[in-house]
Amino acid sequence: MYLRDVQRILKAEVLWGEDLLDREVVAGFGCDLISDSLFFATPGTLLLTGLTHPQVVRAAELMEFCGVVFVRGKRPGDGVVDLAREREMPLLLTGYLMFDSCGLLYEAGLRGCRAGEPR
Amino acid sequence: MAEELVLEFEVGGLDFAAVGEASGGVKRALQQVGMGASVVRRAAVCAFEVETNIVIHATRGVVRARISPERVVVEAEDEGPGIRDLELAMREGYSTAPAYIREMGFGAGMGFANMRRCSDSMEVSSEVGKGTRVRLVIEVGKP
Numbered sequence: 361m362y363l364r365d366v367q368r369i370l371k372a373e374v375l376w377g378e379d380l381l382d383r384e385v386v387a388g389f390g391c392d393l394i395s396d397s398l399f400f401a402t403p404g405t406l407l408l409t410g411l412t413h414p415q416v417v418r419a420a421e422l423m424e425f426c427g428v429v430f431v432r433g434k435r436p437g438d439g440v441v442d443l444a445r446e447r448e449m450p451l452l453l454t455g456y457l458m459f460d461s462c463g464l465l466y467e468a469g470l471r472g473c474r475a476g477e478p479r
Numbered sequence: 480m481a482e483e484l485v486l487e488f489e490v491g492g493l494d495f496a497a498v499g500e501a502s503g504g505v506k507r508a509l510q511q512v513g514m515g516a517s518v519v520r521r522a523a524v525c526a527f528e529v530e531t532n533i534v535i536h537a538t539r540g541v542v543r544a545r546i547s548p549e550r551v552v553v554e555a556e557d558e559g560p561g562i563r564d565l566e567l568a569m570r571e572g573y574s575t576a577p578a579y580i581r582e583m584g585f586g587a588g589m590g591f592a593n594m595r596r597c598s599d600s601m602e603v604s605s606e607v608g609k610g611t612r613v614r615l616v617i618e619v620g621k622p
Contacts, residue, residue, distance in 0.1 A: 395531075396591035398524050399596065403516075406542025411584040422506060422523050 361386045363450055366406060367385050367396050367463050370454035372429060373471050376441050377450025379409050383426045385474045390431075390462045401425065402473045408461050412436035421447045431458045484512065484546040488531040492559065495583060498534050501542040502526035512546060517622045518619055522551045522595040525615045528556035535576050535585055536560065537610065553598075553615040562605040569595075569603075593618070 364381040367374060372463035374381070386404030391397055392411050401407065409416060412434045420428050427450035430436060435453060444451045454461055486508055488501035506523040514522075524543055532541035533555060540557030561567045568575075569591045576586025595601050598615040605611040 368573045372573060392584055393587035393589070394584045395528070395587040395593060398527060399589050399593050403520070409584075413583055414496065416584070421501060422502060422522070423529055466515065 361465075361468065363406075363452070365468065366427070366429065366465065366470075367452055368462075369468050370429065370456055370461055372452040372453065372454040375430075375436070375453055377427065377448075377452075380427075380448070381448045383450065383472060385426050388462065388465050388470045389473050390458050393424040398423060399445060400473055402413075405473055406470075408465075409454045409459065410434050410456060414440050416440070417443045417447055417449050420449050426450070427452065429454055429461065431461045432455060484508070486536070486544045486546070488542045489536075490540045490542055490557075492534060492536075492538045494534055495585075496603075498531055498585075499527065500531045505542070505544045508544065509546065509551065509575055512528075514546075514619065517554055518551060520615055521617050522553055524597045525553040525594050528581070528593050529553060529613050529615070531585060532561065532590055532611075535555045535557075540610070549619055550599075551617045553613075553617070555613045556610065557612075558610045560605040561609055561611055562603075563607055564604060565605060591610065606621075 363383045387408045389401040389405050390408040405425050406427055407425050408429045408431050410432050429452045433455045499500045505526040509519045530542050537557035537559030543554040545552040571592045572588040574586040574588035580586045600616040602614040
């Protein structure tokens with residue numbers, strides 16, 4: 361799956377990274393805790409989150425995620441988009457809730473970082 | 480690479496806007512000296528976690544990376560309240576971070592678990608009312 365597919369499936373607005381939508385999405389991870397995303401997620405992961413502060417972008421860059429989707433229509437401030445531009449981290453915004461966002465992507469074939477295995 | 484490259488970053492308590500600056504610096508330096516992707520990632524996560532702990536809990540602190548061909552050592556020293564119960568602090572999901580910090584997505588209680596998972600050795604020492612020191616070693620050439 362590619363970011364372009366994510367945008368289509370989640371009817372998402374691209375806040376930054378229009379030119380990077382051909383990036384491959386290796387896996388998906390949804391959470392509102394930064395440490396959890398560092399603990400469980402792997403490079404190439406798409407992070408779905410309701411957190412909209414700049415540290416999300418920094419953590420995503422640190423972990424080499426392929427992009428970030430803000431769920432529940434949570435719109436970050438301009439500073440976050442500026443940081444994403446600087447760090448080349450695509451940002452998408454969807455009106456779907458977390459559960460539905462993850463469900464729609466799963467239904468379309470995307471799997472989690474641990475391929476659905478419980479811890 | 481020289482014998483040992485040492486990087487040091489000042490970290491301010493409650494300076495959430497700067498979280499990721501120190502660990503990002505550590506990561507870039509490791510990439511520049513040509514460390515493997517796995518070592519870079521593990522050291523970056525270790526640095527991010529110690530940096531975050533300083534921001535959440537301490538008044539001020541330092542994150543240091545000692546880089547040599549054999550290993551990367553991530554060190555943190557802070558001035559702050561210290562850790563009253565180390566065993567409890569190490570427990571996954573346990574955190575003393577206040578609610579407003581959790582709302583920012585920090586203080587999940589996964590910091591030490593993350594450090595343990597990403598390092599080959601972890602030493603934590605703390606003095607209540609003084610501060611905390613953490614030393615994490617990532618061996619190069621270990622999976």
